Amino acid sequence: MAIDYSQLIPNNVDLSSDRRLQRALENWQPRFLDWWKGMGPDGASSFDVYLRTAISVDANGWANFDYVKMPEYRWGIFLAGQDPDRQIAYGDNKGKPAWQDVPGELRSTLRRLIVTQGDTEPASVEQQRLLGKTAPSLYDLRNLFQINVEEGRHLWAMVYLLHAYFGRDGREEAEALLERHSGDPDKPRILGAFNEQTPDWLSFFMFTFFTDRDGKYQLASLAESGFDPLARSCRFMLTEEAHHMFVGETGVSRIIQRTCELMKEHKTDDVRALGAIDLPTMQKYLNFHFSVSLDLFGQEASTNAANYYTMGVKGRFLETRIDDDHLLTNSSYEIETIEDGRIVKKAVPALQALNERLRQDYIEDCARGVLRWNKIIEKAGVNFEMKLPHRGFDRRIGAFTGARISPDGKVLSEVEWKANEAKWLPTDEDRVYVTSLMGPAVVQPGKFAHWISPPARGINGQPADFEYVRFN
Ligand SMILES: [Fe+2]
Numbered sequence: 001m002a003i004d005y006s007q008l009i010p011n012n013v014d015l016s017s018d019r020r021l022q023r024a025l026e027n028w029q030p031r032f033l034d035w036w037k038g039m040g041p042d043g044a045s046s047f048d049v050y051l052r053t054a055i056s057v058d059a060n061g062w063a064n065f066d067y068v069k070m071p072e073y074r075w076g077i078f079l080a081g082q083d084p085d086r087q088i089a090y091g092d093n094k095g096k097p098a099w100q101d102v103p104g105e106l107r108s109t110l111r112r113l114i115v116t117q118g119d120t121e122p123a124s125v126e127q128q129r130l131l132g133k134t135a136p137s138l139y140d141l142r143n144l145f146q147i148n149v150e151e152g153r154h155l156w157a158m159v160y161l162l163h164a165y166f167g168r169d170g171r172e173e174a175e176a177l178l179e180r181h182s183g184d185p186d187k188p189r190i191l192g193a194f195n196e197q198t199p200d201w202l203s204f205f206m207f208t209f210f211t212d213r214d215g216k217y218q219l220a221s222l223a224e225s226g227f228d229p230l231a232r233s234c235r236f237m238l239t240e241e242a243h244h245m246f247v248g249e250t251g252v253s254r255i256i257q258r259t260c261e262l263m264k265e266h267k268t269d270d271v272r273a274l275g276a277i278d279l280p281t282m283q284k285y286l287n288f289h290f291s292v293s294l295d296l297f298g299q300e301a302s303t304n305a306a307n308y309y310t311m312g313v314k315g316r317f318l319e320t321r322i323d324d325d326h327l328l329t330n331s332s333y334e335i336e337t338i339e340d341g342r343i344v345k346k347a348v349p350a351l352q353a354l355n356e357r358l359r360q361d362y363i364e365d366c367a368r369g370v371l372r373w374n375k376i377i378e379k380a381g382v383n384f385e386m387k388l389p390h391r392g393f394d395r396r397i398g399a400f401t402g403a404r405i406s407p408d409g410k411v412l413s414e415v416e417w418k419a420n421e422a423k424w425l426p427t428d429e430d431r432v433y434v435t436s437l438m439g440p441a442v443v444q445p446g447k448f449a450h451w452i453s454p455p456a457r458g459i460n461g462q463p464a465d466f467e468y469v470r471f472n
């Protein structure tokens with residue numbers, strides 16, 4: 001179904017055929033806009049931003065690019081196309097037709113999963129709300145705003161499901177999604193990483209590389225859900241998500257590029273004296289964002305994860321492409337845990353290890369990105385290698401909680417940890433330094449802050465010096 005833009009809420013779910021649902025969502029819409037005005041990008045409501053807006057859910061040509069004022073962005077409800085023959089691919093319900101409605105016994109489980117996913121979307125907008133003030137270029141400012149409006153749309157995607165399929169409980173949850181706020185001591189967001197601050201652009205690029213990528217893996221496993229409307233929502237969200245990770249990866253690449261150029265040009269490692277970000281500091285930010293994002297996958301061995309799979313509500317990454325029985329009742333999976341002060345490998349029932357398996361897929365994906373970063377460093381002739389720390393490093397959730405693990409995977413005493421912590425994680429001094437580089441936004445088209453290189457190419461075939469944002 002095409003996207004109907006004549007409606008107050010653009011959608012491809014035939015919203016106008018369900019007046020009650022339409023009215024409920026039209027009631028939620030002004031509250032969303034109030035939230036956007038209060039918690040969205042600060043001071044940017046009059047800017048004309050060169051944004052993409054979804055106009056179709058087809059893989060080819062799904063987006064239109066034009067200048068839009070963000071509060072006028074057409075946030076809508078877009079589900080990927082329906083396969084009328086789709087079957088549940090795994091678990092006890094394997095081979096049965098996908099559910100077009102919520103099975104009664106799965107109601108609270110599905111609601112919880114949708115709320116948890118939905119909560120992350122506005123949270124990241126809140127975390128990023130001040131970054132526009134210090135954007136290193138118009139190109140970057142535009143990318144920040146693009147991500148912000150799309151996270152807003154992802155909230156809409158989850159709120160639609162809550163309103164359409166979960167009755168009064170769903171409507172209440174939709175309200176609560178606007179009432180919790182990132183870092184709020186009384187009403188924080190549900191997951192830890194989404195209550196951290198994103199105070200500077202290095203953090204923003206690391207966040208979009210590591211934490212938006214967690215989003216990719218969560219969405220991909222929900223895209224395998226037996227609950228078809230959820231699967232279809234997540235599939236279209238993944239299309240948008242790719243750009244967020246692109247912004248993160250290329251953002252870090254461009255900082256690396258600039259740093260390496262200055263190191264070569266001035267024959268020094270001390271690029272701080274030159275107003276750039278040194279590679280060891282970038283490594284520390286990487287360590288922080290990676291470990292915080294690993295926590296989002298949950299416990300290594302989890303009965304909840306097993307139940308989600310067995311019931312058919314949450315699958316594995318690319319479930320249908322995996323060559324096994326899709327039941328997992330007779331297989332095991334090796335996880336790492338701590339026993340007697342040592343890191344040991346331990347086989348657990350595969351069903352219980354699904355969080356860890358998803359985390360492993362995620363780690364491999366991150367590692368490919370880090371490899372591309374290292375290529376830039378190598379090509380510049382600089383002797384430095386970025387590395388993902390061990391999965392047990394600085395964790396707050398799971399088997400490694402409370403343990404002190406070095407980036408190369410050694411169990412440390414508290415004394416050893418304390419002696420090295422400042423080498424591995426950003427110190428207050430590092431953060432003060434990085435923040436000090438975040439000058440007022442660079443607003444001349446084609447100009448970039450001193451500490452970052454221009455991008456290889458612009459957005460939608462436009463040049464890098466295109467006027468991506470007009471301030472009026
Ligand atoms: Fe998102």
Ligand SMILES: [Fe+2]
Pocket residue numbers: 151212215241244
């Ligand atoms: Fe995202």
